[in-house]
Amino acid sequence: MTFPKPGPPPGGFRPGPPPSPQPAPAAVSLPPAVDEATGRIVEQTGHPAVDEVLRSLANAARLAPAEQIAEYEAAHQVLQETLASIDR
Secondary structure (H helix, E strand, O other), rough: OOOOOOOOOOOOOOOOOOOOOOOOOOOOOOOOOOOOOOOOOOOOOOOHHHHHHHHHHHHHHOOOOHHHHHHHHHHHHHHHHHHHHOOO
């Protein structure tokens, strides 16, 4: 009994055709929200937890630098939990 030799088939490597370009998906455009206190535009994602994080980050800009760290860490935690929940 003979077994096939491991490795590429005889004749060498033959690449397939180049991939065809895919059109970019259409971006969903939501109207921007404006922070009433600062007049700055706050992006909306349509996901309540993420939208709240964006608002908290906009508000953190008005805090003292030492207080901003806690806000950024809390935002990071919420975003990690949100991403983890997507995989479930």
